[in-house]
Amino acid sequence: MEFRHAELEKVKSSLEERVKERTIVLQKVNEELVDQNTKLEQFAFITAHNIKGPVAQIKGLVNLIELDDGDIIRHLISSTNDLDLVISDLNTVLNVRMGMGNQSELVELKGQLELVLKILKDEISGIGAKVDISQFRKVKIKGLQPYIYSIFYNLIHNALKYASNERQVVITCSNDIKKDMVQITIADNGVGIDMNYAKDKIFNLYQRFHPEKIGKGFGLFLTRTHVEAMKGSIEVESTLNIGTRFIMEFPISKEAVLKAT
Numbered sequence: 001m002e003f004r005h006a007e008l009e010k011v012k013s014s015l016e017e018r019v020k021e022r023t024i025v026l027q028k029v030n031e032e033l034v035d036q037n038t039k040l041e042q043f044a045f046i047t048a049h050n051i052k053g054p055v056a057q058i059k060g061l062v063n064l065i066e067l068d069d070g071d072i073i074r075h076l077i078s079s080t081n082d083l084d085l086v087i088s089d090l091n092t093v094l095n096v097r098m099g100m101g102n103q104s105e106l107v108e109l110k111g112q113l114e115l116v117l118k119i120l121k122d123e124i125s126g127i128g129a130k131v132d133i134s135q136f137r138k139v140k141i142k143g144l145q146p147y148i149y150s151i152f153y154n155l156i157h158n159a160l161k162y163a164s165n166e167r168q169v170v171i172t173c174s175n176d177i178k179k180d181m182v183q184i185t186i187a188d189n190g191v192g193i194d195m196n197y198a199k200d201k202i203f204n205l206y207q208r209f210h211p212e213k214i215g216k217g218f219g220l221f222l223t224r225t226h227v228e229a230m231k232g233s234i235e236v237e238s239t240l241n242i243g244t245r246f247i248m249e250f251p252i253s254k255e256a257v258l259k260a261t
Contacts, residue, residue, distance in 0.1 A: 054079050104230070106140040107148050109184070113173060116152040123160050129169035131156070136173050139182050141250045143230035151226050152186075154219040155246055159188035164241070182252045187245035193238040202236055 057079040110133070117124070117131055124131060141148075156171060163169040167189060175184045193202065203224040227234045231251055238244040 104142050104144060107143050107145045108138060108140050109148060109175065109182075110136055110138045112145065112148045113152050116149060116156055119153070120156060120160065123157075127160065127163055127169055129160060129163065129171060131171045131173065133173045136175050137177070139175060139177065139252065141182060141230070141252055143250070147226040147230060151223050151248070154223045155186045158219060159186070159190055159244070162190045162244075163188070164190050166241075177252065178249075180252060181249045184248045184250070185245060187243065189243040192240040192242050192244055193236075194240050195236075195238050203234070 057075070061075055061079060113133060113136060117133070123129075156173075159171045160169065170189050172187045173185070175182055177183075195202075203220050224234050227248055227250075232248055234246060234248045236244065236246050
């Protein structure tokens with residue numbers, strides 16, 4: 001009897017543990033579904049909001065086209081181009097969200113970073129910026145090469161764009177391996193961002209925090225989309241007139257680590 005009772009207790013304990021594990025998994029899945037639903041709602045709202053303006057302009061111009069003195073046609077072309085850019089941006093986001101599939105591969109990070117620096121060479125030298133990659137190791141992660149290139153390009157291009165005129169521009173790119181994750185940091189000493197205002201908005205679509213700079217505020221949204229598509233995470237730390245630091249983490253397999261150079 002005692003033996004049977006002990007066995008029953010063991011089975012009961014095992015079942016309770018399995019139920020607990022399944023509950024945790026279900027909670028995580030539910031949280032992910034809620035998060036995805038929120039993002040879809042935001043995406044739908046942004047789509048409607050950003051297409052509405054150019055479409056209204058086109059409709060108004062079409063109604064006036066019979067009175068055209070030449071300016072109406074030029075404005076109509078400009079509004080059509082605006083609409084085309086909005087749709088192009090939204091298609092880019094959709095392609096990222098749906099494009100990973102089974103196309104992922106092992107991509108070496110430092111090579112993509114060096115390629116971006118080569119492409120941005122004129123902009124870097126044009127403002128006398130210093131880009132330090134001495135602490136960036138050769139590491140591979142599973143992902144898509146165009147996504148990784150885009151992440152580095154957007155973050156470094158932003159660091160150059162929002163450089164401070166009060167000091168030499170210094171951009172530091174480094175990475176570190178922590179257990180089964182690789183952490184990537186890109187830091188600058190630029191104009192910074194007021195995080196009290198931008199904290200919950202910085203990665204949202206079409207957000208801009210320095211209106212005096214030309215741009216659409218699309219880069220950071222696309223960067224986060226790329227990072228998350230590759231199962232990574234991204235955070236930002238920033239202080240006005242001090243600088244900004246982006247910290248990303250990606251899963252990494254043991255065989256993906258190459259010899260540091």
